Structures are given as structure tokens and as C-alpha cells.
Amino acid sequence: MVQATVGNTVGALQIAITVSTMLFGIVTMQCLQYMKRYPDDAAILKTLAEALRLMELGQSICVSYMMYVVTVNGSQSTRFVGLGVAVILGGLITAVVQSFFSWRLYRALPQPFSYIGIFCIVIANLRCVAAFVFSPRVITQDVEEWRTHSFALVTVLLSSGAVIDVIIAVTLVSFLLKKRQEAFSRCGPSRWHLTRIQRHHCTGLLQKSLSGSQPLQSVCNLQSWLS
Known part of the structure; x- marks a missing residue:
């Protein structure tokens, strides 16, 4: 079995970072369109959107820097500061976005279903704390050490983020479909x-x-x- 190292996994890293940078471009375009089309929105919403865009920018800079370092140095790379900072920023971005939509769930849904929003907020912030815990390991450990000593933590980080996204999406769609049917039934x-x-x-x-x-x-x- 081939041992995973920085040298023989640099291709996967380059592909992932390239796709991530493309997605950052889409996020930037969406933020600019939002600012242009909805100038009368609350200042806190526009500030939140701009803060998220800046954090996405910082994350893209960090991962692009690490792609350059790993591509040039290869297996000689022993510290991954850029990836560690990117993990922290990613945890913050995910926590803010998921908490925002979870709070909307809490405000929109009737009780006891509104507590789904509180549950998602708690899990999203715990996931953010786990990202802070994992970030020092990303800086100081090699790929094989990540897989050996941090496999459970990485699995929890990835799966919890996906589960929260699915819960928010399914709950919002179900709520909006129900309201749509109620509105049509009142139209007669x-x-x-x-x-x-x-x-x-x-x-x-x-x-x-x-x-x-x-x-x-x-x-x-x-x-x-x-x-």
C-alpha cells in the first residue's frame, strides 16, 4: 500500500485549490450583485456579506500560497501554516453562514419545530471550535499523521457540516412549500x-x-x- 505523502498527493491539492478559487470568484460576483441590487437592505446584512467575502479572500490567499509552497518544495514541506489558517477561516465562514440560516429557521418555524434552528446553531458553533482544535495539527503534522491521528476529527468536521446543510435546506424547502399551498388554498x-x-x-x-x-x-x- 502506497503511503500518502505531500509529494504524491500534491495533484489532489492543486485540483482542490483550483476549484476552491473558482468558487471564490463566484462568491465575489454574488456579493457585488447583492450590493448593487439591494442597496436599501439593513446595514448588518451588508456588513455580514462583506465580512464573509473578506474571509473567503483570506482563505483563498492562504490555500494558494500553500499550493505554491508544496508545488515548489514537494516532500521537503514540513509546516503548513497556510492550510492551518485556511481551516480556521473555513470554520468561521461555515459557522456564520449556517448560524444565519438556522436563526431564520428559528424565527420562521412554529414551535416545537423552531428548535431545529437552535440545534443547528449549536452544532455549527461546535464544529467551528473543532476546526480551531484541528488547525494546529494541520500546521505541524504530515498527511499520514493527519490520517492516523486526526481521522475521526476530520470525519466529524466534514460530516457535521454536510448534515447541517441538508437539515437547513430540507426544512426551509418544506416550510416554503407548505406556505405556498396555504396561500393557494386561500386564493380559492x-x-x-x-x-x-x-x-x-x-x-x-x-x-x-x-x-x-x-x-x-x-x-x-x-x-x-x-x-
Whole structure:
């Protein structure tokens, strides 16, 4: 069995860091679009978005620096300061984002389901603490030592982050679908009329009349999106 070292795993590191840098570019674009499209949002939300972007920038700088060092030095690399700092920043970013969405779950869901949000906040912050504990090992240990002495901790870090993301996503989607059905049930006959208008619009029977009626066309587009 081949022993995992920095020298024979540098390819995987380069691929992972390249993909990570591309994702950072997407995050930067999304932040800029958010600032441009929603200038009237609360200052705390815009500050939070900018802080996350700066932490993502710091993480990208750290991992790119380590990719350069490992590529040049290869197996001679014995300290991985950049990766250690990147682990800390990654833990902070994940904790902030997951706590934000978990708090929205707590505010939106009725009791006792709202405690799902509190549970996710606690787990996200414990995961952040675990990232701080793991970061010194990343700096001082080699790849084989990570796998031998920190396998359980790395597994917990990765699996807990994925589990929290799935819980938040499933809960939010279920809640929004339920609210959508409740809204449609309150509409009653109005929804039936909107559906008929949409069908006529799609078949072209109302194309001429809708061409000069922007509000009615907007209603039809909204109904099409909701359906």
C-alpha cells in the first residue's frame, strides 16, 4: 500500500485549490450583485456579506500560497501554516453562514419545530471550535499523521457540516412549500381564474390584448413561476 505523502498527493491539492478559487470568484460576483441590487437592505446584512467575502479572500490567499509552497518544495514541506489558517477561516465562514440560516429557521418555524434552528446553531458553533482544535495539527503534522491521528476529527468536521446543510435546506424547502399551498388554498376561485388567463396567454389567444397591458402580463408571469 502506497503511503500518502505531500509529494504524491500534491495533484489532489492543486485540483482542490483550483476549484476552491473558482468558487471564490463566484462568491465575489454574488456579493457585488447583492450590493448593487439591494442597496436599501439593513446595514448588518451588508456588513455580514462583506465580512464573509473578506474571509473567503483570506482563505483563498492562504490555500494558494500553500499550493505554491508544496508545488515548489514537494516532500521537503514540513509546516503548513497556510492550510492551518485556511481551516480556521473555513470554520468561521461555515459557522456564520449556517448560524444565519438556522436563526431564520428559528424565527420562521412554529414551535416545537423552531428548535431545529437552535440545534443547528449549536452544532455549527461546535464544529467551528473543532476546526480551531484541528488547525494546529494541520500546521505541524504530515498527511499520514493527519490520517492516523486526526481521522475521526476530520470525519466529524466534514460530516457535521454536510448534515447541517441538508437539515437547513430540507426544512426551509418544506416550510416554503407548505406556505405556498396555504396561500393557494386561500386564493380559492382567484387561482382558477389566473390559471385560465395563463393558459390563454400560453396558447396565444390573449397575445394581442396582453401586448399593451404590462400589469396583466406581469400577473401571468408570476402565476407561471408559482405554478
